Amino acid sequence: MTTGDPILQLDNVRFRWPGRASFALTVPELSIANGETVLLLGESGSGKSTLLSLICGTILADAGHVRIAGTDVADLTGGARDRFRAEQIGVIFQQFNLLPFGTVLDNILLPLRFAPSRRERAGDGPTEARRLSTALGLPDMLGAKAASLSVGQQQRVAVARALIGRPPIILADEPTSALDAGSQSAFLDLLFDQVRSHESTLLMVSHDPRLGARFDRILRMEDIARIERQAA
Protein backbone atom coordinates (compact mmCIF):
# COMPACT_ATOMS: atom_id res chain seq x y z
CA MET A 1 0.00 0.00 0.00
CA THR A 2 1.33 3.45 -0.87
CA THR A 3 0.53 6.62 1.05
CA GLY A 4 -2.83 8.08 0.10
CA ASP A 5 -4.37 4.74 -0.85
CA PRO A 6 -7.53 4.09 1.11
CA ILE A 7 -7.03 1.64 3.97
CA LEU A 8 -10.62 0.55 3.72
CA GLN A 9 -12.58 0.33 0.51
CA LEU A 10 -16.01 -1.05 -0.35
CA ASP A 11 -17.02 -1.36 -3.95
CA ASN A 12 -20.57 -2.34 -5.02
CA VAL A 13 -21.05 -4.49 -1.94
CA ARG A 14 -24.32 -6.36 -1.57
CA PHE A 15 -25.33 -8.53 1.34
CA ARG A 16 -28.59 -10.15 2.40
CA TRP A 17 -29.19 -11.83 5.74
CA PRO A 18 -30.77 -15.18 5.03
CA GLY A 19 -34.09 -16.05 6.60
CA ARG A 20 -37.41 -14.51 7.37
CA ALA A 21 -37.98 -10.78 6.91
CA SER A 22 -34.63 -10.64 5.22
CA PHE A 23 -32.67 -7.45 5.13
CA ALA A 24 -30.52 -6.52 2.15
CA LEU A 25 -27.76 -3.93 2.22
CA THR A 26 -26.07 -2.37 -0.82
CA VAL A 27 -23.05 -0.08 -0.48
CA PRO A 28 -22.01 1.28 -3.89
CA GLU A 29 -18.81 2.94 -2.69
CA LEU A 30 -17.12 3.66 0.62
CA SER A 31 -13.52 4.67 0.98
CA ILE A 32 -11.65 5.62 4.14
CA ALA A 33 -8.12 7.02 4.08
CA ASN A 34 -5.32 5.82 6.30
CA GLY A 35 -5.42 7.74 9.59
CA GLU A 36 -8.90 9.19 9.08
CA THR A 37 -11.47 9.27 11.89
CA VAL A 38 -14.99 8.72 10.57
CA LEU A 39 -18.35 8.67 12.33
CA LEU A 40 -21.06 6.70 10.53
CA LEU A 41 -24.54 7.70 11.65
CA GLY A 42 -27.73 5.73 11.10
CA GLU A 43 -30.98 4.80 12.77
CA SER A 44 -31.26 1.59 14.69
CA GLY A 45 -31.83 -1.25 12.19
CA SER A 46 -30.23 0.62 9.28
CA GLY A 47 -27.48 -1.99 8.89
CA LYS A 48 -24.55 -0.36 10.73
CA SER A 49 -23.50 -3.50 12.60
CA THR A 50 -24.00 -5.56 9.44
CA LEU A 51 -21.66 -3.19 7.60
CA LEU A 52 -19.00 -3.51 10.31
CA SER A 53 -19.26 -7.32 10.11
CA LEU A 54 -18.69 -7.09 6.35
CA ILE A 55 -15.63 -4.91 6.92
CA CYS A 56 -14.29 -7.38 9.53
CA GLY A 57 -14.90 -10.28 7.19
CA THR A 58 -16.98 -12.12 9.80
CA ILE A 59 -19.66 -12.17 7.07
CA LEU A 60 -18.89 -12.13 3.37
CA ALA A 61 -20.56 -10.01 0.73
CA ASP A 62 -22.83 -11.73 -1.82
CA ALA A 63 -21.37 -9.42 -4.47
CA GLY A 64 -18.77 -6.69 -4.72
CA HIS A 65 -15.50 -6.19 -2.89
CA VAL A 66 -14.36 -5.28 0.61
CA ARG A 67 -10.68 -4.37 0.63
CA ILE A 68 -8.61 -3.78 3.73
CA ALA A 69 -5.14 -2.34 3.07
CA GLY A 70 -5.57 -3.48 -0.53
CA THR A 71 -6.49 -7.09 0.31
CA ASP A 72 -9.91 -8.39 -0.75
CA VAL A 73 -11.18 -10.17 2.38
CA ALA A 74 -13.06 -12.68 0.19
CA ASP A 75 -9.75 -13.83 -1.30
CA LEU A 76 -8.64 -15.16 2.09
CA THR A 77 -9.76 -18.55 3.34
CA GLY A 78 -11.26 -18.94 6.85
CA GLY A 79 -8.13 -19.26 9.01
CA ALA A 80 -6.13 -16.72 7.01
CA ARG A 81 -9.05 -14.30 7.19
CA ASP A 82 -9.20 -14.64 10.99
CA ARG A 83 -5.48 -13.93 11.27
CA PHE A 84 -5.71 -11.03 8.83
CA ARG A 85 -8.56 -9.53 10.86
CA ALA A 86 -6.61 -9.93 14.11
CA GLU A 87 -3.58 -8.20 12.58
CA GLN A 88 -5.39 -5.36 10.85
CA ILE A 89 -8.46 -4.55 12.91
CA GLY A 90 -9.17 -3.79 16.55
CA VAL A 91 -12.88 -4.13 17.18
CA ILE A 92 -14.94 -2.62 19.99
CA PHE A 93 -18.22 -4.53 19.85
CA GLN A 94 -21.53 -3.07 20.91
CA GLN A 95 -21.77 -5.61 23.76
CA PHE A 96 -17.96 -5.55 24.31
CA ASN A 97 -17.80 -9.40 23.90
CA LEU A 98 -15.36 -9.87 26.78
CA LEU A 99 -14.59 -13.37 28.01
CA PRO A 100 -16.50 -13.14 31.32
CA PHE A 101 -14.40 -15.70 33.19
CA GLY A 102 -11.13 -14.35 31.86
CA THR A 103 -9.23 -11.67 33.73
CA VAL A 104 -8.84 -8.14 32.45
CA LEU A 105 -5.31 -9.11 31.36
CA ASP A 106 -6.53 -12.25 29.49
CA ASN A 107 -9.09 -10.16 27.65
CA ILE A 108 -6.68 -7.39 26.66
CA LEU A 109 -4.06 -9.87 25.40
CA LEU A 110 -6.54 -12.00 23.43
CA PRO A 111 -6.02 -10.52 19.93
CA LEU A 112 -2.23 -10.95 20.19
CA ARG A 113 -2.65 -14.73 20.24
CA PHE A 114 -3.70 -14.74 16.59
CA ALA A 115 -1.58 -11.86 15.31
CA PRO A 116 2.22 -12.21 15.35
CA SER A 117 2.92 -8.69 14.00
CA ARG A 118 0.61 -7.15 16.56
CA ARG A 119 2.28 -9.25 19.24
CA GLU A 120 5.67 -7.98 18.14
CA ARG A 121 4.53 -4.37 18.12
CA ALA A 122 3.05 -4.77 21.60
CA GLY A 123 6.44 -5.87 23.00
CA ASP A 124 5.96 -7.39 26.44
CA GLY A 125 2.19 -8.07 26.47
CA PRO A 126 1.45 -7.63 30.18
CA THR A 127 3.51 -4.42 30.33
CA GLU A 128 1.68 -3.00 27.32
CA ALA A 129 -1.69 -4.08 28.75
CA ARG A 130 -0.85 -2.25 31.98
CA ARG A 131 0.23 0.88 30.07
CA LEU A 132 -2.98 0.92 28.01
CA SER A 133 -5.31 0.24 30.92
CA THR A 134 -3.63 2.99 32.95
CA ALA A 135 -3.89 5.39 29.99
CA LEU A 136 -7.58 4.49 29.71
CA GLY A 137 -8.20 5.31 33.35
CA LEU A 138 -8.66 1.77 34.59
CA PRO A 139 -7.38 1.35 38.09
CA ASP A 140 -4.88 -1.43 38.70
CA MET A 141 -7.10 -4.44 38.13
CA LEU A 142 -5.50 -6.61 35.47
CA GLY A 143 -6.19 -9.67 37.65
CA ALA A 144 -9.93 -9.00 38.11
CA LYS A 145 -12.44 -11.21 36.30
CA ALA A 146 -14.14 -9.34 33.45
CA ALA A 147 -17.60 -10.32 34.76
CA SER A 148 -16.93 -8.46 38.03
CA LEU A 149 -16.41 -5.08 36.31
CA SER A 150 -18.82 -2.19 35.91
CA VAL A 151 -20.08 -1.40 32.39
CA GLY A 152 -17.72 1.58 32.13
CA GLN A 153 -14.76 -0.58 33.16
CA GLN A 154 -15.71 -3.34 30.72
CA GLN A 155 -15.82 -0.73 28.00
CA ARG A 156 -12.29 0.42 28.80
CA VAL A 157 -11.09 -3.19 28.69
CA ALA A 158 -12.74 -3.54 25.27
CA VAL A 159 -10.92 -0.41 24.09
CA ALA A 160 -7.54 -1.61 25.44
CA ARG A 161 -8.10 -4.95 23.68
CA ALA A 162 -8.87 -3.16 20.41
CA LEU A 163 -5.79 -0.91 20.68
CA ILE A 164 -3.13 -3.35 21.87
CA GLY A 165 -0.39 -3.94 19.29
CA ARG A 166 -1.55 -0.89 17.29
CA PRO A 167 -3.76 -2.41 14.61
CA PRO A 168 -4.08 0.03 11.69
CA ILE A 169 -7.89 0.07 11.86
CA ILE A 170 -10.19 0.49 14.86
CA LEU A 171 -13.88 -0.28 14.41
CA ALA A 172 -16.24 0.76 17.19
CA ASP A 173 -19.91 -0.24 17.27
CA GLU A 174 -21.90 2.28 19.33
CA PRO A 175 -19.36 2.11 22.13
CA THR A 176 -20.91 4.99 24.05
CA SER A 177 -24.54 3.89 24.00
CA ALA A 178 -24.50 2.67 27.61
CA LEU A 179 -22.93 5.85 29.02
CA ASP A 180 -24.32 9.18 30.26
CA ALA A 181 -23.19 12.38 28.49
CA GLY A 182 -20.30 13.10 30.92
CA SER A 183 -18.81 9.61 30.73
CA GLN A 184 -19.35 9.58 26.95
CA SER A 185 -17.19 12.61 26.49
CA ALA A 186 -14.45 11.30 28.84
CA PHE A 187 -14.53 7.98 27.02
CA LEU A 188 -14.16 9.64 23.61
CA ASP A 189 -11.25 11.78 24.91
CA LEU A 190 -9.43 8.60 25.90
CA LEU A 191 -10.24 6.77 22.68
CA PHE A 192 -9.15 9.69 20.49
CA ASP A 193 -5.93 10.20 22.49
CA GLN A 194 -5.02 6.60 21.84
CA VAL A 195 -6.13 6.56 18.19
CA ARG A 196 -4.16 9.75 17.42
CA SER A 197 -1.01 8.61 19.21
CA HIS A 198 -1.13 5.27 17.36
CA GLU A 199 -2.09 6.99 14.06
CA SER A 200 -4.86 4.46 13.64
CA THR A 201 -7.85 4.80 11.36
CA LEU A 202 -11.10 4.95 13.33
CA LEU A 203 -14.56 4.05 12.04
CA MET A 204 -17.21 4.45 14.71
CA VAL A 205 -20.90 3.82 14.13
CA SER A 206 -23.61 5.44 16.19
CA HIS A 207 -27.18 6.69 16.08
CA ASP A 208 -26.10 9.78 18.05
CA PRO A 209 -25.26 12.84 15.88
CA ARG A 210 -23.94 14.73 18.95
CA LEU A 211 -20.73 12.70 18.79
CA GLY A 212 -19.76 14.22 15.43
CA ALA A 213 -17.61 17.21 16.42
CA ARG A 214 -14.31 15.40 16.97
CA PHE A 215 -14.29 13.29 13.80
CA ASP A 216 -12.59 14.19 10.50
CA ARG A 217 -15.69 13.12 8.57
CA ILE A 218 -19.31 12.24 9.21
CA LEU A 219 -21.18 9.82 6.97
CA ARG A 220 -24.84 8.86 7.04
CA MET A 221 -26.11 5.38 6.28
CA GLU A 222 -28.85 6.85 4.09
CA ASP A 223 -26.20 8.52 1.91
CA ILE A 224 -23.80 5.58 1.52
CA ALA A 225 -26.15 2.59 1.56
CA ARG A 226 -29.44 1.36 0.19
CA ILE A 227 -31.49 -1.05 2.24
CA GLU A 228 -34.38 -3.31 1.29
CA ARG A 229 -36.53 -5.17 3.72
CA GLN A 230 -38.50 -8.08 2.45
CA ALA A 231 -41.03 -10.13 4.37
CA ALA A 232 -40.62 -13.86 3.73
Ligand code: ADP
Ligand atom coordinates in the same frame (compact mmCIF):
# COMPACT_ATOMS: atom_id res chain seq x y z
P1 ADP B 1 -27.97 -1.47 13.19
O1 ADP B 1 -26.65 -1.90 13.71
O2 ADP B 1 -27.92 -0.24 12.33
O3 ADP B 1 -28.98 -1.31 14.28
P2 ADP B 1 -28.10 -4.15 12.09
O4 ADP B 1 -27.04 -4.29 11.08
O5 ADP B 1 -27.88 -4.76 13.43
O6 ADP B 1 -28.52 -2.61 12.21
O7 ADP B 1 -29.42 -4.80 11.54
C1 ADP B 1 -29.93 -4.52 10.24
C2 ADP B 1 -30.95 -5.58 9.89
O8 ADP B 1 -30.28 -6.84 9.75
C3 ADP B 1 -32.04 -5.79 10.93
O9 ADP B 1 -33.26 -5.94 10.23
C4 ADP B 1 -31.64 -7.05 11.63
O10 ADP B 1 -32.77 -7.76 12.05
C5 ADP B 1 -30.92 -7.82 10.53
N1 ADP B 1 -29.89 -8.68 11.15
C6 ADP B 1 -28.84 -8.26 11.90
N2 ADP B 1 -28.09 -9.31 12.31
C7 ADP B 1 -28.70 -10.42 11.82
C8 ADP B 1 -28.41 -11.83 11.88
N3 ADP B 1 -27.33 -12.30 12.56
N4 ADP B 1 -29.27 -12.68 11.25
C9 ADP B 1 -30.33 -12.21 10.56
N5 ADP B 1 -30.65 -10.90 10.46
C10 ADP B 1 -29.86 -10.01 11.07
Ligand code: MG
Ligand atom coordinates in the same frame (compact mmCIF):
# COMPACT_ATOMS: atom_id res chain seq x y z
MG1 MG C 1 -25.94 -2.23 15.64
